[in-house]
Amino acid sequence: MSNIDIKSINTVRVLSADGIEKAKSGHPGLPLGSAPIAYELFAHHMKHNPKNPDWANRDRFILSAGHGSMLLYSLFHLFQYGDLSLEDLKQFRQLGSKTPGHPEYGHTVGVEATTGPLGAGMGMAVGMAMAEAHMASVFNEDGFDIVDHYTYVLGGDGCMMEGISSEAFSLAGTLGLSKLIVFYDSNGISIEGSTDIAFTENVVERMKAFGFQTIEVEDGNDIEAIGKAIKEAKADKERPSFIKVNTIIGYGAGKKAGSAASHGEPLGSEALRDLKTGFGFDPDESFKVDDDVYENFKSINEKNKKIEDEWNKLFKEYIDKYPDKAKLWEKYYSDIDESLIETDEFWSWDENKAATRNISGSIINRLKDLYPNLIGGSADLSPSNKTVMNDEGYIKRGDYSGRNIHFGVRELAMTAITNGILLHGGLRAYCATFFVFSDYTKPMARLSALMNIPTIFVFTHDSIGVGEDGPTHEPVEQLAMLRSLPNFNTFRPADAKETVAAWYAALVSKKTPTAIVLTRQNLPQLSGSTKEALKGGYIIKEASKATPDMILIASGSEVSLAVDAADELENEGVATRVVSMPCMDVFEKQSKEYKDKILPNTVRNRVAIEALSGFGWDKYTGLDGRVISMNSFGASAPQDLLFKKFGFTKENVVATAKEVLNQ
Known part of the structure; x- marks a missing residue:
C-alpha cells in the first residue's frame, strides 16, 4: 500500500466528514469505514472514464447503501466526474445542489442508479449484470468482446436484511451472472445499535446457498487484500461473487468509531478533530485536498482514458468487419423509431371479443419483430400475463441470448432488475404480474418514476373480474395507488385500440414509466375507440x-x-x-x-x-x-x-x- 493511496483514502474520508458536518445532516459512518473499498475499486480495478461517464463498456458501480452518498461525491470530485467541485461538496443536502442526501440518477454525473431504499441497488445491479450478459451474447464476436464489463455494488447490513436483496441474489446465482461483484460492508452496526439485536444469520453461508463465490476480507483497511479479493472474484467465470469486508463504522472518529453514534448524524466538532488529527490533517482546515492527491487521481484518469481509447479502436475494427452488427448496435442505442408503430397494421385487431391481456400478448409479439432490443418477463405468471415473446428463448445460465426472463415469484426484485436493465442502456424492458401484486412492485416502480426511466409494467387481472380467486386477488386500491405516483402513467384500456395506444405510449415514452392494466375477461371491441x-x-x-x-x-x-x-x-x-x-x-x-x-x-x-x-x-x-x-x-x-x-x-x-x- 503506497503512501499516496493511504493519503487519497483519508482525503475521501475527511471530505465526506466535512460535507456532512457542514450540512449538519448525513451519515458519516459508511464513508469512513468503506473508503478503502471504494478507492481500491475505482483506482485500480474499474474501467471508467470521468470525461466520458456514459461510455458503453464502462464498469458500473452502484452504492446500494445510498445514505453513504458523501463517499460517492468525494470520489466524484477527486476523479472530476462532471466537474463536481469542492463548492458542490460544501452544498451537500442543500436545495438545488448536485449533492443530494441520497444519490440520484440523472442529477449527479457518475451516479448509475437512484438509491435510498436499502437493497434497491442490489436488485438494480443484478439487472445491469443481466443486461451486460445479454448484450454480450448479441454483439460479441470472436476476438471482439465489445460488451465486456463488470457490475459492482456496495451495500451494508441493512441492504442484506431487506428481502429484495435475497430475491435478487437468488436469481443472480441461478443465472450464474459471473460479472456481478457484490461488496458487503460488514460493520455490525445499524441505527438502533449492534445488528445482533435482529440479524444473527451467517450471511456468507446464505450467499453460498444462492450460488455465489464468497470471499472474506478480514481488515477493511487492507487495500491489498481488497484488491486480491476483486481479482479472485473476476477469475470465477461461473458464479457471481460476494466479498464480505469487515469494516469499522466511523473509522477514525474517536469515541464514535464502531458505534451507532457515527451512523446517521454528523460527527460533531470533537470527533471530527480526532478524525483529522489521526489522519494527519489540520483540524482547523475544512475541504482541504493536497496537490499530490489531485495528481494521483489525474494519473488514474489518464490510465483509464487509455483503456477506453483501446476499446474505441477495437470497436472501429468491429464495425468495419461486422457492418450489420454496427447497424444493430445503433438501433439498440437509439430512441424508439415511432414510424414502425404508426402503421394501420399495428393498430388493427380482427377479433370481436377478447381480454385485453390477450390483446397485449399479441402486441408484444408484433413489437418483438420491430424492436430487437425489447426484453422482459413475468413473476412466474407469463402464461396468465400473456407476456412471452414467441420463439425468442429465455435467459438462462450459460446462454443469455434469450429475450424472455423467468423472474420467479419475486415481484419486488423483478422491478428493480427491470430498472437495472434499462439503466444499463441499449435495451427496453418490461415486467409483469397480477395487478393486485403491484403492491409488491410499488417501491421500485417509485424509483422508476424518480429516475425518469421508461420502465413498462404489464398488470393483468385488473378488477373484481378476477372472480373466484376472491378478495385476496381482486385489486381495489391499486389503481389509485399508481395514479398517485408523480411521473407515472397508468393506462387501463377498454378494448384493442386502447391497448395498442397504451403500448404505443409506453414505448415512445423517454422519461416516464407506464403501467398497462389489463382484463382477464373478454371485452367487446368498441366502435367509438380511436x-x-x-x-x-x-x-x-x-x-x-x-x-x-x-x-x-x-x-x-x-x-x-x-x-x-x-x-x-x-x-x-x-x-x-x-x-x-x-x-x-x-x-x-x-x-x-x-x-x-x-x-x-x-x-x-x-x-x-x-x-x-x-x-x-x-x-x-x-x-x-x-x-x-x-x-x-x-x-x-x-x-x-x-x-x-x-x-x-x-x-x-x-x-x-x-x-x-x-x-
Whole structure:
C-alpha cells in the first residue's frame, strides 16, 4: 500500500466528514469505514472514464447503501466526474445542489442508479449484470468482446436484511451472472445499535446457498487484500461473487468509531478533530485536498482514458468487419423509431371479443419483430400475463441470448432488475404480474418514476373480474395507488385500440414509466375507440345533442358498460356522452381547451364507473356527480355475479344517472 493511496483514502474520508458536518445532516459512518473499498475499486480495478461517464463498456458501480452518498461525491470530485467541485461538496443536502442526501440518477454525473431504499441497488445491479450478459451474447464476436464489463455494488447490513436483496441474489446465482461483484460492508452496526439485536444469520453461508463465490476480507483497511479479493472474484467465470469486508463504522472518529453514534448524524466538532488529527490533517482546515492527491487521481484518469481509447479502436475494427452488427448496435442505442408503430397494421385487431391481456400478448409479439432490443418477463405468471415473446428463448445460465426472463415469484426484485436493465442502456424492458401484486412492485416502480426511466409494467387481472380467486386477488386500491405516483402513467384500456395506444405510449415514452392494466375477461371491441386514447381521455360515444344532459366516464371493462347505459338513457330522452378515461395521468397533461371540450364545466351531471376504488374520481365528477366504485375488498364468486352484486350493471348505472339528474 503506497503512501499516496493511504493519503487519497483519508482525503475521501475527511471530505465526506466535512460535507456532512457542514450540512449538519448525513451519515458519516459508511464513508469512513468503506473508503478503502471504494478507492481500491475505482483506482485500480474499474474501467471508467470521468470525461466520458456514459461510455458503453464502462464498469458500473452502484452504492446500494445510498445514505453513504458523501463517499460517492468525494470520489466524484477527486476523479472530476462532471466537474463536481469542492463548492458542490460544501452544498451537500442543500436545495438545488448536485449533492443530494441520497444519490440520484440523472442529477449527479457518475451516479448509475437512484438509491435510498436499502437493497434497491442490489436488485438494480443484478439487472445491469443481466443486461451486460445479454448484450454480450448479441454483439460479441470472436476476438471482439465489445460488451465486456463488470457490475459492482456496495451495500451494508441493512441492504442484506431487506428481502429484495435475497430475491435478487437468488436469481443472480441461478443465472450464474459471473460479472456481478457484490461488496458487503460488514460493520455490525445499524441505527438502533449492534445488528445482533435482529440479524444473527451467517450471511456468507446464505450467499453460498444462492450460488455465489464468497470471499472474506478480514481488515477493511487492507487495500491489498481488497484488491486480491476483486481479482479472485473476476477469475470465477461461473458464479457471481460476494466479498464480505469487515469494516469499522466511523473509522477514525474517536469515541464514535464502531458505534451507532457515527451512523446517521454528523460527527460533531470533537470527533471530527480526532478524525483529522489521526489522519494527519489540520483540524482547523475544512475541504482541504493536497496537490499530490489531485495528481494521483489525474494519473488514474489518464490510465483509464487509455483503456477506453483501446476499446474505441477495437470497436472501429468491429464495425468495419461486422457492418450489420454496427447497424444493430445503433438501433439498440437509439430512441424508439415511432414510424414502425404508426402503421394501420399495428393498430388493427380482427377479433370481436377478447381480454385485453390477450390483446397485449399479441402486441408484444408484433413489437418483438420491430424492436430487437425489447426484453422482459413475468413473476412466474407469463402464461396468465400473456407476456412471452414467441420463439425468442429465455435467459438462462450459460446462454443469455434469450429475450424472455423467468423472474420467479419475486415481484419486488423483478422491478428493480427491470430498472437495472434499462439503466444499463441499449435495451427496453418490461415486467409483469397480477395487478393486485403491484403492491409488491410499488417501491421500485417509485424509483422508476424518480429516475425518469421508461420502465413498462404489464398488470393483468385488473378488477373484481378476477372472480373466484376472491378478495385476496381482486385489486381495489391499486389503481389509485399508481395514479398517485408523480411521473407515472397508468393506462387501463377498454378494448384493442386502447391497448395498442397504451403500448404505443409506453414505448415512445423517454422519461416516464407506464403501467398497462389489463382484463382477464373478454371485452367487446368498441366502435367509438380511436387513437384519441393517446390523450388519456376522449369522447368514445357522443350525445344526441351538442350539450349533453349527462356525462358517463369510465375506464377499462366499465367503458362498454357505460356505452350500454348511455344507449338506454338516450332511449329515455337523456342526451348522454360517454368519456373513456384510459389514463388520467396523460389526460391531466392535455391543454385546458381540450379538457374543457371533453368534460365541459357546463355539464355538471356526471357519473364515473370503475370496478375499483373510487378514490380520485371526484375531480371529474365534482360535488354534483356520483361514482360507482368498490368500497370493499370484493368476494369470491363468478365475475358476472360479482359485477351484479357490487352494482356494475346497466340498470344501476342508468338508475344512478337518473338520481343525479333529479337531485
